[in-house]
Amino acid sequence: MFKTPFKTPLKPPRIPGKKRRPSLVAYTTFILAALYLPLVALSVLSFRGGPTLFHWYVRAFSDPQLLQSLWNSIFIGVGSTIISTVLGTMAALGLRRPRFPGRVAFESLINLPLVLPEIVMGLSLLVWFSFLKMTLGLFSVILAHTTFSVSYVTLIILARIKGMDPLLEEAASDLGATPWRAFWTVTFPLLLPAVISGALLSFTLSFDDFLITFFTSGVGSDTLPIRIYSMMRFGVTPEMNAISFSVIFFTLLTVVMVFRLRRE
Amino acid sequence: MIVETMTALALEFENVTKLFTADKKVVDKLSFSVREGEFFSILGPSGCGKTTCLRMISGLEKPSTGVIRMNGKVVNDVHPHKRNVHMVFQKYALFPHLNVFDNVAFGLRMKKRPEREIRDRVTRMLKMVSMEDYAKRSIQQLSGGEQQRVALVRSLVNEPAILLLDEPLGALDLKLREQMQQELATIQKQLGTTFIFVTHDQWEALTLSDRIAIMNRGKIEQIGTPAEVYEQPNTAFVSRFVGTTNLFKGKLIAASNGICSIQTEEAGLLHTRLEDGRLPPPEGVAVGLVVRPEKIRIRVTSPSHSPAAASAPANGGVLIEVGSGAAITAAPSVAVAPQPSINVLRGTLLERTYFGATTQVRLKINDQLPPLIALLANQAATKMPALKVGERYYAVWDAADSVLVQDA
Structure with a gap:
């Protein structure tokens, strides 16, 4: 008989004396089920009950109000992502300097939005905007989202900067690069994965946000989460399942991308 | 220049x-x-x-x-x-x-x-x-x-x-x-x-x-x-940092004909030749004497009697019998030595390390001094004395092979 030269084990070899623990398996299954079964149910429901598989999706994406809110969400997400990524990168680069007046205060303030209850932020922003007599709309929501996403961007880029060899920039300047060129040819390309993952995270946060948006959006600037919430008052419709699952799908996609970039 | x-x-x-x-x-x-x-x-x-x-x-x-x-x-x-x-x-x-x-x-x-x-x-x-x-x-x-x-x-x-x-x-x-x-x-x-x-x-x-x-x-x-x-x-630091060294600290007591005599507390009087053109420091100043391990020879007998010393100026050897305060009693006899061109110390062999081409020897002179390190070339067996740990030997070097350093 013909023999294969390689023996590829199909299963990893069992380590003798190391038993499988059924309790652990059951516990893990339970936690995962609790987390993800609702999502599975949602996705199944979004495909069922219509004449065709994508019936509710077609219906959902032809609802002008729902579509408008989706566009608002994307517009606000992109806007706040651009602002917070630029500001966050600059803040992180500034924090490279070991000491400057107000450094400790600045670092604490950067961390604050992470722990501050959203309701407090939303309310305070609303009060502030009305004090400034600003019309609430897409622009005010972009500003509001930037206030918290800039913190996430800064922290992600800062982590990357701390792991970076400061000698690299010195080597560039030693090799004849002006400070400006040293930044663009060496520092920035090395920071790019963190910048991108910060930007993706900031977009996701903005896209998902409900509370702060609720306080700071005006007439005609409803985002997708707010639109879905207001539709809920008339009961859950299959269209909402479809749109929710679409959101989950795209969020998942960005999260996967963030993780892949951060691993590099 | x-x-x-x-x-x-x-x-x-x-x-x-x-x-x-x-x-x-x-x-x-x-x-x-x-x-x-x-x-x-x-x-x-x-x-x-x-x-x-x-x-x-x-x-x-x-x-x-x-x-x-x-x-x-x-x-x-x-x-x-x-x-x-x-x-x-x-x-x-x-x-x-x-x-x-x-x-x-x-x-x-x-x-x-x-x-x-x-x-x-x-x-x-x-x-x-x-x-x-x-x-x-x-x-x-x-x-x-x-x-x-x-x-x-x-x-x-x-x-x-x-x-x-x-x-x-x-x-x-x-x-x-x-x-x-x-x-x-x-x-x-x-x-x-x-x-x-x-x-x-x-x-x-x-x-x-x-x-x-x-x-x-x-x-x-x-x-x-x-x-x-x-x-x-130039300095004790340099001698220690570049290469292995034996350093003796003492006071300069005399400098003539390019030979400096240094009174050390632990090893009695030692001599060194001053490089050409270098002015001796003022007498009485704290100095150090440095000798590299490979400049030191090990003798079984006192160099004044051995054939090796015969090539050196006759009776130029300074012998310091070490132990039980003998170093101090030896010092006056040293001062009258006519041609102080070699230095001799006596001590007990602590250990010998074989390096192939060379053998490193550590000699305990007395309790105050760190062991003297000598590096011997491994020549033909007939020329090498069989060194035994625990035996007493003479360490000999020419004054010209040691260097005066400013003490740090």
Whole structure:
């Protein structure tokens, strides 16, 4: 008989004396089920009950109000992502300097939005905007989202900067690069994965946000989460399942991308 | 002196001081100069300020006071990218997002050279270190020695007036290190570039350099050729830092005919020859006497009776019987010795270590003195006395083979 030269084990070899623990398996299954079964149910429901598989999706994406809110969400997400990524990168680069007046205060303030209850932020922003007599709309929501996403961007880029060899920039300047060129040819390309993952995270946060948006959006600037919430008052419709699952799908996609970039 | 004014100076330090905080002098009033085309090493323990020196030459740090000149021009305030000086960093600092070729091409691209010229020059440089097949590799795929080579040519491709090397071989294993040392020496001779090499490895500095500056606590203790700093250390620190040494501390009691007599507390009176042209320090001053292990001979019998001593001036040997206070009683007889041209100490053999070509011997003279270290060439068996641990032997060396140092 013909023999294969390689023996590829199909299963990893069992380590003798190391038993499988059924309790652990059951516990893990339970936690995962609790987390993800609702999502599975949602996705199944979004495909069922219509004449065709994508019936509710077609219906959902032809609802002008729902579509408008989706566009608002994307517009606000992109806007706040651009602002917070630029500001966050600059803040992180500034924090490279070991000491400057107000450094400790600045670092604490950067961390604050992470722990501050959203309701407090939303309310305070609303009060502030009305004090400034600003019309609430897409622009005010972009500003509001930037206030918290800039913190996430800064922290992600800062982590990357701390792991970076400061000698690299010195080597560039030693090799004849002006400070400006040293930044663009060496520092920035090395920071790019963190910048991108910060930007993706900031977009996701903005896209998902409900509370702060609720306080700071005006007439005609409803985002997708707010639109879905207001539709809920008339009961859950299959269209909402479809749109929710679409959101989950795209969020998942960005999260996967963030993780892949951060691993590099 | 004439020679020095004729050769151009690539670099001059004049009273350069660097303070990191108000009271911490990292570099303290340093003055030295490096000639064009020289392989100049700065040797010192970690934290002595040698890396700070390099960083000031490269422009990454500014001196607090003092003047740095390159080719006669003051460069204190010239930004690093405008200096024709390049540095090979300790951990290479290669750009991880660029491949080998782009790393080497970096400096030329910053100078906006035509792409064609860049390709030629980079390829030629990679060939010089036999890395031409690695051009497209990423940095992470290279071994330590390969990264080292890339770091070296990344600087050299820009044809710097001065190349600074900050312990570039520190991260390599011994064998690779020796190989890279040779490569460095060859490249330096081939290109004629001025190399300023910082290291804490004494052997590396001795084998590679034209001249060595030995630094300690921000100051230069001595500058000289490898042979000068090894054979004629100025200070106790230099003698200890460069090579193994036996140091005796004492007071200078007499200096005549180029022979200095030093009264030591632990080993009685010892003699040393002063180098030609060097003025003896004032009598009574605290000094040290240094003798290298390989200058010491071990004798079974007192040298005044042995045939070896016969070649030396007759009865010139000074014998100090050590132990039970005998050293003190021996001292007066020493002072009247007519020709103090050799030194003799007696002690018990503590251990012998076989090194192949040489044997190292440690001799306990007395309780106060650290054991005397002697390095003996392993000659033919007939010429070697059979040394036994625990036996007493005489250690003998010529006064001319020991050096007077300012005591630190």
